[in-house]
Amino acid sequence: MIKYYCSEQNRITEIESPGEDCWISLVNPTEAEVAAMVNQYGIDADAMRSALDTDERSRIETDENYTMVLVNIPNIETHNDKELYDTIPLSIFVVKKAVITVSLEKTPILEAFANGTVRDFNPAMRSRFVLQILYRTSSLFLQYLRSIDRQSEIVENKLHKSTQNRELIELLKLEKSLVYFTTALRSNEVVLEKLFKNDNIKKYQEDEELLEDVIVENKQAIEMANIYSGILSGMMDAFASVISNNLNVVMKVLAIITAVLSVPTMIFSAYGMNVAAKGMPFAESPYGFLIIVLIAVVCSLIVALIFAKTKMFK
Structure with missing residues (x-):
């Protein structure tokens, strides 16, 4: 699916065809849509498809026609009525007359821009647009980390009287999500460090404060992920012993x-x-x-x- 957006009278509106200083959003694009972007903007086909690989690492690629910023963003999958946290790649292509984003699934990060809920958003200011995406990515990481912490507390309360492994498996899935988050945040941090050393992206003086906010948010997310991961790891070891002890109590009573x-x-x-x-x-x-x-x-x-x-x- 491909959509085009531009800024008109400080409002984001969807347009039918790409224009100058527009934002082109591709979500799980078809081969025909990828080929159209490749032919129109001179982007490498493999680079356009990079965000469609869930195992793609964060990085920056530069070419005479474009600069690609690929980061990993948080994502929620639903399995058996359970929310599972994961990460998916998001590619941002900065070309001469547009910004192109490519993702495998819909994400609340980009939907906020499409809905016009992000303040001071203008696709014409490409470097600021990239930073705003990265800032909302770090903020969404923090939001999901708090959700993981709340879920771990719920599972912890169940574990006090449990003699089964179901709760431990839930904790294991949460810890797995934290590993994905930590890995993604660290790779994104490297991208942030390299981003504004790239001369192919036009820079605005006002973006310096936003860049600092992005770096602070990303570091805070890394620290929270590390803390929650350590807590969950210790909790799993402790409650494995608790479950074993609860089972011993039951056997003693019998x-x-x-x-x-x-x-x-x-x-x-x-x-x-x-x-x-x-x-x-x-x-x-x-x-x-x-x-x-x-x-x-x-x-x-x-x-x-x-x-x-x-x-x-x-």
């Missing part, structure tokens, strides 16, 4: 119940043997059965009290 019930079992086994009634206590009494049951119950209660006194039930 063993105690078995020991308490074994007392009447032994008594009933002795009286159930095929032996002569002579010599068996209470064999001649009409209340013999009830007496034996009462004795078995009393013996079980005594054993249970002994276990309770020694705090075996705790």
Whole structure:
């Protein structure tokens, strides 16, 4: 899918064909759309397809016709009604008369620009547009990191009484997402350092403060990802022991119940043997059965009290 945007009277509007100082947005483009951009702007075909590879690394490429800035942005996938966090590449091509973005999926980063919710956005100011994309990328990383932290707290509360591995698997998925985020943020940081050393991108003096904000946001996201990753790693080790301990407690309670019930079992086994009634206590009494049951119950209660006194039930 391909869309064209331009700024008219300080408002972003969608247009039908590319014009001067426009923004061209490609989301999961077809081969025909890629070929059109390649022919019109002289962009290398492999470079245009780079954002369609989910394993592509962040980098900057320069050519006489364009400058490509490729970064990894956060993404949410839904699987079995569960939100899974991942990263996907986003390519930004700065050409003479336009800015072209290529992504594999729709992202809230670019949708905010298309909806006109980003202040001071003008596709004609190409370097500022690139920085605004990078700034919103870092902000979205921070937003998703806070969401991961909230989800880990929910799973943590479940783990206190859990004897299953389901919660640990959820933590493992969150930790996996943090690894993706940390890797993407670090590679994006390298891109930031190289971005404004590139002479092919026109620079504005007002962009210096925005660049500082982008770097600060990105570093903050890296620190948060590292902190949350360390917390999750330690939490998984701790709660693996908690689950094992909870299972041991359950097994201990079952063993105690078995020991308490074994007392009447032994008594009933002795009286159930095929032996002569002579010599068996209470064999001649009409209340013999009830007496034996009462004795078995009393013996079980005594054993249970002994276990309770020694705090075996705790």
